[in-house]
Amino acid sequence: NAGVTQTPKFRVLKTGQSMTLLCAQDMNHEYMYWYRQDPGMGLRLIHYSVGEGTTAKGEVPDGYNVSRLKKQNFLLGLESAAPSQTSVYFCASSRGIEGYTFGSGTRLTVV
Amino acid sequence: AQSVTQLDSQVPVFEEAPVELRCNYSSSVSVYLFWYVQYPNQGLQLLLKYLSGSTLVKGINGFEAEFNKSQTSFHLRKPSVHISDTAEYFCAVSDRDDKIIFGKGTRLHILP
Numbered sequence: 001n002a003g004v005t006q007t008p009k010f011r012v013l014k015t016g017q018s019m020t021l022l023c024a025q026d027m028n029h030e031y032m033y034w035y036r037q038d039p040g041m042g043l044r045l046i047h048y049s050v051g052e053g054t055t056a057k058g059e060v061p062d063g064y065n066v067s068r069l070k071k072q073n074f075l076l077g078l079e080s081a082a083p084s085q086t087s088v089y090f091c092a093s094s095r096g097i098e099g100y101t102f103g104s105g106t107r108l109t110v111v
Numbered sequence: 112a113q114s115v116t117q118l119d120s121q122v123p124v125f126e127e128a129p130v131e132l133r134c135n136y137s138s139s140v141s142v143y144l145f146w147y148v149q150y151p152n153q154g155l156q157l158l159l160k161y162l163s164g165s166t167l168v169k170g171i172n173g174f175e176a177e178f179n180k181s182q183t184s185f186h187l188r189k190p191s192v193h194i195s196d197t198a199e200y201f202c203a204v205s206d207r208d209d210k211i212i213f214g215k216g217t218r219l220h221i222l223p
Contacts, residue, residue, distance in 0.1 A: 004154075031209060040120070042201060042215035043155075050209050058210070090154060097143050097162065097205060102154035 002026050006091050006103035013081045013110045021076040021106050023091030029101070031094045032074035033058075034066060036087040037105075043090065049074055081110045113137055113204045115214035123220040124192055132187040132217045134202030144185040145203040145211065146176055155201065161185065172196070194221045 004025045013019055023032065030051050035043040035058075045058030049068040063085060065077045074093075078085060088107050092100035118133040136142060146158040159170025166178040176187045185202060202214040 033210065035213075040215060043213040045210060045212070048210055099145060099157040099160050100155075100211065102156070104154045
């Protein structure tokens with residue numbers, strides 16, 4: 001049982017480049033989330049989804065887009081990367097309020 | 112909107128000593144409370160959760176937390192820490208069933 005898988009694990013982008021982070025879960029969870037983690041800031045919610053075909057904005061959505069075309073996948077896109085988006089990105093999924101299952105993270109550096 | 116305050120950004124404690132990590136949340140009619148642990152270079156793992164019922168919640172690795180509604184607190188405790196408890200600990204709260212808000216984290220340093 002893989003749980004939540006994030007790809008890639010590491011990436012370096014140049015300012016202005018675009019990329020997509022993939023999150024896949026095999027637990028049939030309805031809810032999926034994207035967080036970013038920065039030193040001293042904890043985890044901040046970027047976007048989330050409460051089911052296939054739905055997305056919603058979190059605390060820090062600017063500069064990011066998401067899609068949930070399939071229940072098991074939640075994609076996070078950066079259309080034009082900026083140095084302020086250098087962070088560790090975590091995906092999580094849940095069945096409800098029981099608690100999240102997290103992926104192992106993607107470390108993104110924008111230069 | 113809900114918010115979470117972790118009062119200490121870092122807590123040093125000697126091995127085998129007790130520890131308490133403090134967490135306060137903004138009040139709401141009903142809340143769900145969580146503690147997560149993040150070991151170095153890993154994702155977050157659920158340590159324990161309070162959804163309803165007994166206010167004393169036991170989690171993995173010997174940790175426990177007590178929900179105190181009057182003080183809007185959910186402090187995490189362990190009677191005797193081990194070097195393997197070195198990690199960052201996040202308190203989190205939700206009053207809805209679709210998203211959780213995290214605190215800024217407390218780094219637990221175990222001293223030999």
